Amino acid sequence: xxxxxxxxxxxxxxxxxxxxxxxxxxxxxxxxxxxxxxxxxxxxxxxxxxxxxxxxxxxxxxxxxxxxxxxxxxxxxxxxxxxxxxxxxxxxxxxxxxxxxxxxxxxxxxxxxxxxxxxxxxxxxxxxxxxxxxxxxxxxxxxxxxxxxxxxxxxxxxxxxxxxxxxxxxxxxxxxxxxxxxxxxxxxxxxxxxxxxxxxxxxxxxxxxxxxxxxxxxxxxxxxxxxxxxxxxxxxxxxxxxxxxxxxxxxxxxxxxxxxxxxxxxxxxxxxxxxxxxxxxxxxxxxxxxxxxxxxxxxxxxxxxxxxxxxxxxxxxxxxxxxxxxxxxxxxxxxxxxxxxxxxxxxxxxxxxxxxxxxxxxxxxxxxxxxxxxxxxxxxxxxxxxxxxxxxxxxxxxxxxxxxxxxxxxxxxxxxxxxxxxxxxxxxxxxxxxxxxxxxxxxxxxxx
Amino acid sequence: xxxxxxxxxxxxxxxxxxxxxxxxxxxxxxxxxxxxxxxxxxxxxxxxxxxxxxxxxxxxxxxxxxxxxxxxxxxxxxxxxxxxxxxxxxxxxxxxxxxxxxxxxxxxxxxxxxxxxxxxxxxxxxxxxxxxxxxxxxxxxxxxxxxxxxxxxxxxxxxxxxxxxxxxxxxxxxxxxxxxxxxxxxxxxxxxxxxxxxxxxxxxxxxxxxxxxxxxxxxxxxxxxxxxxxxxxxxxxxxxxxxxxxxxxxxxxxxxxxxxxxxxxxxxxxxxxxxxxxxxxxxxxxxxxxxxxxxxxxxxxxxxxxxxxxxxxxxxxxxxxxxxxxxxxxxxxxxxxxxxxxxxxxxxxxxxxxxxxxxxxxxxxxxxxxxxxxxxxxxxxxx
Numbered sequence: 001x002x003x004x005x006x007x008x009x010x011x012x013x014x015x016x017x018x019x020x021x022x023x024x025x026x027x028x029x030x031x032x033x034x035x036x037x038x039x040x041x042x043x044x045x046x047x048x049x050x051x052x053x054x055x056x057x058x059x060x061x062x063x064x065x066x067x068x069x070x071x072x073x074x075x076x077x078x079x080x081x082x083x084x085x086x087x088x089x090x091x092x093x094x095x096x097x098x099x100x101x102x103x104x105x106x107x108x109x110x111x112x113x114x115x116x117x118x119x120x121x122x123x124x125x126x127x128x129x130x131x132x133x134x135x136x137x138x139x140x141x142x143x144x145x146x147x148x149x150x151x152x153x154x155x156x157x158x159x160x161x162x163x164x165x166x167x168x169x170x171x172x173x174x175x176x177x178x179x180x181x182x183x184x185x186x187x188x189x190x191x192x193x194x195x196x197x198x199x200x201x202x203x204x205x206x207x208x209x210x211x212x213x214x215x216x217x218x219x220x221x222x223x224x225x226x227x228x229x230x231x232x233x234x235x236x237x238x239x240x241x242x243x244x245x246x247x248x249x250x251x252x253x254x255x256x257x258x259x260x261x262x263x264x265x266x267x268x269x270x271x272x273x274x275x276x277x278x279x280x281x282x283x284x285x286x287x288x289x290x291x292x293x294x295x296x297x298x299x300x301x302x303x304x305x306x307x308x309x310x311x312x313x314x315x316x317x318x319x320x321x322x323x324x325x326x327x328x329x330x331x332x333x334x335x336x337x338x339x340x341x342x343x344x345x346x347x348x349x350x351x352x353x354x355x356x357x358x359x360x361x362x363x364x365x366x367x368x369x370x371x372x373x374x375x376x377x378x379x380x381x382x383x384x385x386x387x388x389x390x391x392x393x394x395x396x397x398x399x400x401x402x403x404x405x406x407x408x409x410x411x412x413x414x415x416x417x418x419x420x421x422x423x424x425x426x427x428x429x430x431x432x433x434x435x436x437x438x439x440x441x442x443x444x445x446x447x448x
Numbered sequence: 449x450x451x452x453x454x455x456x457x458x459x460x461x462x463x464x465x466x467x468x469x470x471x472x473x474x475x476x477x478x479x480x481x482x483x484x485x486x487x488x489x490x491x492x493x494x495x496x497x498x499x500x501x502x503x504x505x506x507x508x509x510x511x512x513x514x515x516x517x518x519x520x521x522x523x524x525x526x527x528x529x530x531x532x533x534x535x536x537x538x539x540x541x542x543x544x545x546x547x548x549x550x551x552x553x554x555x556x557x558x559x560x561x562x563x564x565x566x567x568x569x570x571x572x573x574x575x576x577x578x579x580x581x582x583x584x585x586x587x588x589x590x591x592x593x594x595x596x597x598x599x600x601x602x603x604x605x606x607x608x609x610x611x612x613x614x615x616x617x618x619x620x621x622x623x624x625x626x627x628x629x630x631x632x633x634x635x636x637x638x639x640x641x642x643x644x645x646x647x648x649x650x651x652x653x654x655x656x657x658x659x660x661x662x663x664x665x666x667x668x669x670x671x672x673x674x675x676x677x678x679x680x681x682x683x684x685x686x687x688x689x690x691x692x693x694x695x696x697x698x699x700x701x702x703x704x705x706x707x708x709x710x711x712x713x714x715x716x717x718x719x720x721x722x723x724x725x726x727x728x729x730x731x732x733x734x735x736x737x738x739x740x741x742x743x744x745x746x747x748x749x750x751x752x753x754x755x756x757x758x759x760x761x762x763x764x765x766x767x768x769x770x771x772x773x774x775x776x777x778x779x780x781x782x783x784x785x786x787x788x789x790x791x792x793x794x795x796x797x798x799x800x801x802x803x804x805x806x807x808x809x810x811x812x813x814x815x816x817x818x819x820x821x822x823x824x825x826x827x828x829x830x831x
Contacts, residue, residue: 091708092707094704094705094706094707094708094714095705095706095707096705098699098700098705100699101698101699101700102698105555105556105557105558106557106558106759106760106763106768107754107757107759107760108757108759108760109557109558109608115705117705117706117707118706118707134605135605135608135611136757136760148507148511148512148515149507150507150512150515150516155506156506156507156512157504157505157506157507158504158505158506158507158511159503159504160504163503163504164503166503167503188689189689189690189691190691191691191699192691192695192696192698192699192702192717193699193702193705195705196699217502217503217504229518231515231518235605235608235611235612236604236605236611237517237604237605237611237612239518239600239604243664243665245665246665246666276666287515288515288516290516290518292520294520294521294522295521296518296520296521297520297521297593297594297596297597298518298597298600298601299597299600299601299605301597302591302592302593302594302597302657303588303591303592303597303601306591306657307661308578308586309658310579311579312574312575312576312578312579312656313574313578313656313657313658314578314591314593314656314657314658315657315658315659315660315661315663316657316658316659317659317663317664318661318663318664319663319664320663320664320665320666320668322663322670323674329710329711329712330711330712333702333705333706333714333715333717334702334706334712334713334714334715335712335713335714335715335728336711336712337711337712337713337727337728338725338727342711343711351666352666353666359678363685364682364685365681365682365685366680366681366682366685367678367679367680367681368677368678368679368681369678393725397685397687401674403674403676408670408673408674409673409674409675409676410674411672411673411674411675412674412675415672415673415674415675416672418672419671419672420671420672423581427663431674435687435690437721438724438725439721439722439723439724439725439726440722440725440726440728441715441721441722442712442715443690443691444690444691445687445689445690446687446688446689446690447685447686447687447688448685448686448688
């Protein structure tokens, strides 16, 4: 899709317009009251603004953001180390982890969703990584943390953080997705934005030790061992079974995330990384691994993270997060600035391997075209895709469809429901539809 | 990166290297018996000793016993013990009822534990109400297929605010009580490691699980495959579901949840959707109409209460472990100097005002935050 209407150099709104009217009133010095008049005048000529030129707002002289030198051009800025640990610009405060009202009842057994609509590339900023706690989160003293391996091993061992961090380390990028991500949408549209539909998803670079090394170090009994149990040190003592094939493949005992230590919300100082497998298995505050010969049926394997099928049976140990993708811009709850060129962008991932292809449709799935995949394209990691698109001002339904390296193609909601019904809660990897309305608003819809 | 590392260097290689160092060490030890103890030698030998140690150390049997608490589906790991339904009721009323309700029916803190299972289900081993759409939500008892799960979970994680504080016999007792509430064991029942398998055979949903699916191993075959059609795939596309108008603002103002620059803005969901296209205006900061400059000055007390885990025990409108904030507000709003009074109470904790359960002292919370929360409760401005 090549755009003919791509208008480069369109004037952007001046920064002052970020302030609400009240804020302008509050700070009504001379320059700003001039701007306020311009702002009010502009609201009267919204049509003109919409047509692409903001010059109308400024008496055709020029953009005040250019003509009136701002304080940061005429004054002295802040010194180094003003913040020993830097934080995002205050203008980015809109992008926060948020709870979905009514989903859970208490904050310490709840989930906060990552604002996917605001992310670029594939790495999730550590402070915006989604959260899922079953019994609150802790900031654990790393000097007191211990990690034990026992069960079907010759030498049960205890490791301190010192021990683990002295071992040869590796760093790898992987996505982590909660098994219940998009779970609210099995029956019908329930939430407005990609933050709430898909925000139990993050992607980081993890640093740690391959579990295989540690199991070898303890002399794992490979004849008898079939499963491992991973257990957390927090109140929930979260426990999950991982089959040995996975455990010996790419599972890792990690302390690093995005170049620093894990955040407390994400399991500081130690968590399991189980690439491709639902987030609940990535045990936080990891204190113990037991090697065994049968699955353990822990609470979150028997009562939750089990997928209810139409025949009334629950599927147990549905671990893999299957091929999935979603457009993050334009997406639900957003409004397009005007007609013309847009970079439709989104993310794709698969727990079975790499993303091979992402297709995008602007007509609700009638016709599809290949999107551009950004590099790197990594195993069990988010892949960013982009597609040129021109909005002509009429209704459009945007969708993305991913295919992974095993040839598995992302299904529609209809295809999923035909097999798994609507009460599964977990593992909804359906194609997401965003309706771009003629009024410019994008909304979450399901189509058939 | 990992692939090359793991194939080129694994734990065996690590041990190889360590073994080599050990050999050298032994050679030096022999030398030591011959050589006089020079300072240089001692330093060298120490250096070798350190690097020759495999990282970590053996776990002692007592340590393993302290942490290896899991109870598996075949009851491996279940410690011996017993507890009666009657004793379990005492534990339940003292330590569980507050959150889960007298009959395990409460929906306030978590989904109900008890409900919707029948005597017939106990015969078939399948809960009938799991088919069809007849219940508002699935209870714990409807889903439970292994009794070990219930025992293990209560033992490791309940009560929620004081996990791992029950004795083994208390866990047996309260498990028996939960089973009794579910109509599975009679009032005079005593659950023990001896008879737990018999109760397992009575669980209503004991045959309600399957592991037949393609999502356990990467090599398993997926059960739902998408289409590869690329052109003229569907004759017609109907919108089958969308958010109803009344839910437009249910997640807060979306305009304050999107970046202020870029090709899109957030929709102002405090207003009805525009009929025709209008250029969207950016709205700064998460609290909708709060001006950008004010945001850092005044902390949001609701956020502070969540941050300091007050909300784990206090709902705004509902009683959890502690009274609801609205009830506290009603009690103290007319008190003299109510903010200082509340701040003092929060800092010191206490018991006996609302019931037998104590509120832990909150001395770890910064004074400014306590004061902000106290003001909030005193003003009753919860929206």
